[in-house]
Amino acid sequence: MKFYDALQMDPAILKRKIAACGTKQEQMYYWVAMATRSVLIVAFAIVFISLLSGVFGSDNTPMAVALFCILLGIRFVNFEYCIGDSLLALAAALAILVLAPSAAAILPPLFLIPLHFVSFFALLSLTTQRPEMGNGGLYSFAYIYLTGNPVIGEALLRRGLLALAGYLLCGTILFLKHRHQHKTVRFHHVVRRFDLSKPVCLWQLRMALGVSLVMTAGQVFGVERFMWMGFACGSLLSEYPYSGNTFVRFRQRITGAVVGSCLFFILYLAIPESLHSLLGPLGGLCLGFCTDYRYKTAMNCLGALMLGAGIYGLQGAVILRITDTLLGAAFGLAFAAIFHRLVALRFLPAPNAE
Incomplete structure (x- = not known):
């Protein structure tokens, strides 16, 4: 090889x-x-x-991070329909990522659940027909991260221009890598195939509703760094194949968050202050060796806490990371069980309910 x-x-x-x-x-x-x-x-x-x-301002670094992740994923995973519709879908997805988080920052609480649900469900419908390929987690991360880092005014205009630049780059890669695939499938075919008796459709609905509720709760109750709640909840609900039992992933998420936060705490105190900025890249390097979900969760804590420590201090950031993860994961665990009992069991054909 x-x-x-x-x-x-x-x-x-x-x-x-x-x-x-x-x-x-x-x-x-x-x-x-x-x-x-x-x-x-x-x-x-x-x-x-x-x-x-x-080029586009430090306040738009989160959008740059989201585009980087999309860029890496789009080389290998397409949207499962023809290239013309896929390019339009990519434009729509980026428009959602630009506009919905900023709208959520200024809308009254009454409108947050509908906004998040419609935006997130549309995002999943456009990008994720095969959740096992990872697109669901990728665009879920982007939406939650940008919702936790909204911009308005002139910064929003710059974010739109950044998204346009990202579209030109990612769209070119999408075209070059996937233009010969799924030539006969149109997006309206995908829409017509939506059926809650299919696990993928139940998965999309559960993801959209669960993330919408936890993000709204975080915003309404003023939870600091509420996007960490969203990451934890979305991670549980993104697991595929669809299952009503997310306890194993819940346990792994909590374990990874606690271990990663404690590791960051120790490293932060042990190394010179001049080297603290290297903890984020260190987490990224270690992530490249991880295949276990717990270890991935732990390594992701290094970069997240490096940013959080600058805002809340070391101890405050570590406590907040663990608390938000516990809240989000607990919500996801309870929501998955309730959703499965009230919705999924009515639609999934027996004996394949699990």
Whole structure:
């Protein structure tokens, strides 16, 4: 296998290849590929996000982060319908990511649930026909992150221009990589196929409603860093195949958040202050080696808490991260169980309700 081809592989695939290797030399080859892949992604992220933030303003760094994630994903995963409709769908998805978070920041609480639900459900309908490919988690992250970092006025205009630049880049990649796929499938075919007896449709509905409720609760009750609640809840509900029982993922999420937060606390105190800014990239590098959900959750804490510590202080950020994660994950666990009992069991054909 060419080294370039190995760089394109997910860590889970690389680790399976390492396990199947017969010699130390072969194992080292794939370990080096995994390490190189991780370094390149982090380096590219730093350059890409820094460049866009410098041009469009630091207040639009969250949009640059979202575009970076979309850029990485769109190379490998398409929307499952023809390229013409897919390009329109990408434009619509980015428009939602620009406008809905800013609207949520100024609308009265009464309108937040409808806004979040319609926006999030539309986003999933446009981008995620096969949740197992990861698009659901990707666009869910972008929506929640941007809702937690809204802008208005002139900054919103710059965010729109940034999204346009991102569309030109991501749209070009989408066209070059996927223009020959699903040529006969139109988006209206996807809409017509919507049926709550299908697990994917139940998954979309549950994701949209659950995230809408938890984000609204966070905003209405003034929860600090409420987007961390949204991440925890959305992560539980994004698990696919669809299941009414999310307890295993709940336990893994809490474990990862506590371990990651404690690790950040120790590292922050142990290293010189001049090196604190490296904790975020360190988490990104380690993430490139992770395949277990708990470890991914723990590594994600490093970058999140690096930002949070600058706002709330070290102890405040760590407590807030764990508390918000517990609240969001607990809500997701309870919501998944209630949704399954009240909705899913009425539509999923037996005996495949689980």
